[in-house]
Amino acid sequence: MPLKPGDRERCATGVEGLDTILYGGIPRTNTVLLTGSCGTGKTSLALEFLIHGAIRGENSLFISVTENSEKLLANIIPYRFFDRTLVRSGRLVFVDMPIMYERLGLTKPDLSMEEIDLLVSALASLAKELGSKRLVIDSITSVCYKLKTSEKIRDFILKLSKALSDLGCTSILVGEVPADSTSYSSFGVEEAIADGIVLMANMERRGDLLRTLQVIKMRGTMHSRAKYVLDLTPMGVLLVPLLKGGSTQ
Amino acid sequence: MSPELASAQQIADELLEMPEASAVSLQMSVDNYLDVIRGVVDLFANKKKMDTIYVTATISSEAIKRVLEALDIDSERVFFVDCISHIMMGASTAAQDEKTTLVESPTMLENLMLKVEYLIRRSQSEGKVVVIDSINSLAIHNNNWILSELLHILVSGLRSRDAYTVILTVEEHSTPDISNMVNLVCDHGIHAGKLREG
Numbered sequence: 001m002p003l004k005p006g007d008r009e010r011c012a013t014g015v016e017g018l019d020t021i022l023y024g025g026i027p028r029t030n031t032v033l034l035t036g037s038c039g040t041g042k043t044s045l046a047l048e049f050l051i052h053g054a055i056r057g058e059n060s061l062f063i064s065v066t067e068n069s070e071k072l073l074a075n076i077i078p079y080r081f082f083d084r085t086l087v088r089s090g091r092l093v094f095v096d097m098p099i100m101y102e103r104l105g106l107t108k109p110d111l112s113m114e115e116i117d118l119l120v121s122a123l124a125s126l127a128k129e130l131g132s133k134r135l136v137i138d139s140i141t142s143v144c145y146k147l148k149t150s151e152k153i154r155d156f157i158l159k160l161s162k163a164l165s166d167l168g169c170t171s172i173l174v175g176e177v178p179a180d181s182t183s184y185s186s187f188g189v190e191e192a193i194a195d196g197i198v199l200m201a202n203m204e205r206r207g208d209l210l211r212t213l214q215v216i217k218m219r220g221t222m223h224s225r226a227k228y229v230l231d232l233t234p235m236g237v238l239l240v241p242l243l244k245g246g247s248t249q
Numbered sequence: 250m251s252p253e254l255a256s257a258q259q260i261a262d263e264l265l266e267m268p269e270a271s272a273v274s275l276q277m278s279v280d281n282y283l284d285v286i287r288g289v290v291d292l293f294a295n296k297k298k299m300d301t302i303y304v305t306a307t308i309s310s311e312a313i314k315r316v317l318e319a320l321d322i323d324s325e326r327v328f329f330v331d332c333i334s335h336i337m338m339g340a341s342t343a344a345q346d347e348k349t350t351l352v353e354s355p356t357m358l359e360n361l362m363l364k365v366e367y368l369i370r371r372s373q374s375e376g377k378v379v380v381i382d383s384i385n386s387l388a389i390h391n392n393n394w395i396l397s398e399l400l401h402i403l404v405s406g407l408r409s410r411d412a413y414t415v416i417l418t419v420e421e422h423s424t425p426d427i428s429n430m431v432n433l434v435c436d437h438g439i440h441a442g443k444l445r446e447g
């Protein structure tokens with residue numbers, strides 16, 4: 001179908017329910033903050049986005065900050081559509097951020113403005129070299145801890161998303177927030193800069209605990225703002241609308 | 250004098266007449282439960298080589314498996330979404346296997362839909378049948394508003410995936426409200442119970 005004026009090309013996440021919510025997928029080159037409290041399925045969803053990209057022939061890059069990528073691969077849900085040859089062929093690449101820090105000599109707990117520029121350009125050249133069309137940083141919150149001030153965080157995310165967008169890369173930055181947080185990000189600045197926010201959460205209803213997903217914003221497309229309930233399965237993330245009838249929530 | 254209950258073959262024949270991916274309200278009596286199971290699962294779904302996704306909120310999947318065995322029905326293509334065993338027996342004793350998925354409680358209707366969706370996607374068979382046993386059991390645990398929302402989402406989702414939906418209503422336990430709710434989402438009705446017309 002030809003794009004209407006103003007209609008941006010989509011990067012289908014491959015998660016059917018999410019693509020429906022987004023009227024086709026994430027607008028290409030957007031930088032999306034995928035945020036939520038611990039254990040809500042952020043890593044699984046972000047990884048699925050990359051796997052589907054790799055299956056479609058788009059080079060995909062996972063930058064692991066918190067977890068060693070070997071361990072991450074050993075722990076992933078046994079997706080029926082995941083094939084290790086995607087990794088062997090280089091379609092899906094895992095890079096550990098601590099190794100990058102070390103190579104760049106960024107071992108201090110606190111980065112200067114110059115060092116931030118160095119990190120951004122290193123990440124961008126990596127994505128360029130690999131021809132990455134999809135990228136995930138899991139988590140951006142851990143990187144932000146090395147930046148300390150909101151000014152530096154803003155600078156870092158702005159420059160990074162600009163660089164990735166220039167490369168035609170669609171990116172997901174995984175954010176971690178406490179379960180009781182009223183903000184979408186730990187430092188409050190990530191959410192304002194990101195082109196999109198997808199919120200994952202746990203919700204209690206009459207004693208039942210549900211995992212939920214909600215698209216809070218997404219520049220460049222219409223989207224549903226409703227809450228969905230999700231399940232992490234070997235067929236991938238499945239979504240259904242949260243039922244409202246008569247509930248008090 | 251009550252009319253005769255429909256036989257398993259009559260139930261299956263009516264289903265076989267219906268277009269693909271129909272949503273069917275099957276009104277039954279507690280007295281012809283076994284005929285309903287044989288008619289839907291064996292003489293309809295198995296005959297058409299379709300997978301059956303059997304959602305039970307009435308009796309445990311274990312008990313239904315024993316029924317299938319006793320009736321000598323091949324259960325190779327039958328998969329269960331069991332919404333009752335977990336609250337009756339707890340997670341550790343309730344059996345969960347390749348063929349059986351547990352939903353923690355019949356109030357977790359979203360999870361019920363998610364498990365159905367999972368089994369539909371995993372299924373390799375061309376057609377599929379989803380049986381809801383029964384709307385009355387679900388109504389014990391949920392209000393009519395939320396149930397009717399569930400039926401709308403479930404039925405439209407299944408229709409788009411070319412799956413039949415068969416919603417069982419037990420006439421002895423039903424109310425006009427519940428029947429209306431089911432009739433609203435279904436394209437066809439089968440009266441297999443005592444209140445059968447004609």
Ligand SMILES: Nc1ncnc2c1ncn2[C@@H]1O[C@H](COP(=O)(O)OP(=O)(O)OP(=O)(O)O)[C@@H](O)[C@H]1O
Pocket residue numbers: 036037038039040041042043044045075076077078232
């Ligand atoms: N192999 C698996 N099979 C089924 N479910 C799994 C599997 N691995 C993880 N899960 C489920 O996924 C949940 C965690 O998912 P995931 O790691 O994607 O969440 P997260 O939001 O990234 O968590 P964290 O805050 O720890 O980074 C687990 O709590 C578990 O319920």
Ligand SMILES: [Mg+2]
Pocket residue numbers: 042043044138
């Ligand atoms: Mg994680």
